[in-house]
Amino acid sequence: MNKSKFLNIILAIAVLVLVIQLTQKDSGSGRQKTTSVPATADSVLAKSDSAMVPFKKKSLGIRSEVYPKPALVIGSYDEQGKPNIMTAAWVGICNSDPLSISVSMRPATYSYWNVTGSKAFTVNIPSSELVEYVNYAGRVSGRDVDKFKETGLTPVEGEFVNAPYVKEFPIVIECELTEFHDLGSHRQFIGKVIDVKADEAILDAEDHVNVDLLNPLIYAGRGYYETGRSIPEGAYSMNKIDGKPFVPDYSDQYANETLEVIHNRKSVRHFTDRPVSKEQIETLLRAGMAAPTAANRQPWVFYVITQRATLDALAEQLPYAKMLTQVETAIVVCGDMEKAGNLKDEDYWVQDCSAASENILLAAESMGLGAVWTASYPYDDRTQAVINALNLPENHIPLNVIPVGYPTGEDVPKDKWKPENIFWK
Numbered sequence: 001m002n003k004s005k006f007l008n009i010i011l012a013i014a015v016l017v018l019v020i021q022l023t024q025k026d027s028g029s030g031r032q033k034t035t036s037v038p039a040t041a042d043s044v045l046a047k048s049d050s051a052m053v054p055f056k057k058k059s060l061g062i063r064s065e066v067y068p069k070p071a072l073v074i075g076s077y078d079e080q081g082k083p084n085i086m087t088a089a090w091v092g093i094c095n096s097d098p099l100s101i102s103v104s105m106r107p108a109t110y111s112y113w114n115v116t117g118s119k120a121f122t123v124n125i126p127s128s129e130l131v132e133y134v135n136y137a138g139r140v141s142g143r144d145v146d147k148f149k150e151t152g153l154t155p156v157e158g159e160f161v162n163a164p165y166v167k168e169f170p171i172v173i174e175c176e177l178t179e180f181h182d183l184g185s186h187r188q189f190i191g192k193v194i195d196v197k198a199d200e201a202i203l204d205a206e207d208h209v210n211v212d213l214l215n216p217l218i219y220a221g222r223g224y225y226e227t228g229r230s231i232p233e234g235a236y237s238m239n240k241i242d243g244k245p246f247v248p249d250y251s252d253q254y255a256n257e258t259l260e261v262i263h264n265r266k267s268v269r270h271f272t273d274r275p276v277s278k279e280q281i282e283t284l285l286r287a288g289m290a291a292p293t294a295a296n297r298q299p300w301v302f303y304v305i306t307q308r309a310t311l312d313a314l315a316e317q318l319p320y321a322k323m324l325t326q327v328e329t330a331i332v333v334c335g336d337m338e339k340a341g342n343l344k345d346e347d348y349w350v351q352d353c354s355a356a357s358e359n360i361l362l363a364a365e366s367m368g369l370g371a372v373w374t375a376s377y378p379y380d381d382r383t384q385a386v387i388n389a390l391n392l393p394e395n396h397i398p399l400n401v402i403p404v405g406y407p408t409g410e411d412v413p414k415d416k417w418k419p420e421n422i423f424w425k
């Protein structure tokens with residue numbers, strides 16, 4: 001071996017030793033870093049039931065987890081010139097020059113056809129105080145109702161474009177449609193901004209929008225948020241980043257939306273007079289029919305009760321279903337003994353219809369609706385009362401009556417978590 005080859009080997013060994021030392025040091029200091037973020041790191045691990053590990057990422061697949069999302073209201077005219085509003089979260093500035101805003105809408109919305117026809121729209125920016133109107137504009141269609149009339153909001157003819165804006169909203173933006181792109185589920189409408197108007201009450205001396213005064217609304221997950229106060233500039237100076245990662249504490253949040261719905265479900269017994277649409281009921285029934293059943297018998301039928309007289313008659317006869325007088329719709333989940341076949345004597349239909357009922361209750365919660373399971377079976381008198389009121393055939397046995405409507409907010413979920421109910425073996 002010549003001298004230079006020997007020196008090369010020595011050098012390689014030295015580098016290897018150095019790398020090993022550095023790696024060990026790194027992992028050591030990594031451990032220290034975690035413990036050196038005392039309150040937050042410890043509390044995340046201590047509080048979390050699922051031993052959530054900070055920074056350990058879990059793949060969620062393809063989901064629209066972009067935060068924050070706006071909750072804006074799009075104004076448009078239909079073919080007859082009727083003004084309409086629709087809430088949209090799939091919205092944003094998409095170009096600076098010319099200043100343009102994109103709004104993505106599904107063909108199922110009335111606004112999609114309005115904007116396609118009128119080639120104009122307005123973007124109305126709400127303050128958080130207007131959340132009720134925003135939510136309403138996103139839950140019912142201008143195809144079925146006059147949303148301006150229903151809400152009492154005032155449509156104002158656009159000054160520059162063929163679209164109405166909402167007088168009561170603090171910022172309104174008039175847009176002229178320049179192009180659109182069919183992306184799949186949504187058509188993305190691109191509107192050139194023609195004019196922006198803002199309430200003087202939210203402007204500072206230099207006509208800049210004071211965001212604290214605007215108090216804009218955020219849509220995230222299934223709910224709405226306020227932005228809160230502005231963060232002082234000093235708090236985001238680069239000096240703050242000192243190499244120690246901040247460990248966010250998510251421990252009091254649910255891990256996903258499904259769990260959130262499960263934990264927020266409650267028996268709703270107080271309803272507003274807002275009606276529920278046929279489409280919403282169908283969505284609930286679809287969820288019901290997705291439940292598991294013994295031997296896939298699907299031993300059920302669902303009666304949707306909308307007749308006032310029938311709802312009132314049931315309310316009168318069922319001791320725990322008095323709230324039927326407050327709603328316009330109820331679902332009666334029935335076992336169908338013909339479909340249950342030889343499994344009916346084992347009461348499998350009860351389990352199957354119960355699973356369907358729970359699916360309906362969860363789906364209602366997820367849609368912002370309220371519902372409650374009021375029993376008929378196995379009480380003979382209540383079961384017979386429902387059979388009589390609905391004139392049911394012999395093979396349909398009502399398990400329950402589920403009133404469905406919009407909750408007043410008076411009913412809240414119960415925390416039923418009791419570790420003492422669990423036995424680990």
Ligand SMILES: Cc1cc2nc3c(=O)[nH]c(=O)nc-3n(C[C@H](O)[C@H](O)[C@H](O)COP(=O)(O)O)c2cc1C
Nearest residue numbers: 086087088089090105106109110111138140141142
């Ligand atoms: C917070 C929120 C955001 C929404 N975002 C969109 C959206 O970006 N695009 C869309 O097509 N629908 C969206 N929707 C649903 C529509 O607003 C809803 O279908 C509405 O009833 C359509 O009204 P229209 O038929 O009168 O146009 C949203 C609803 C809510 C509540």
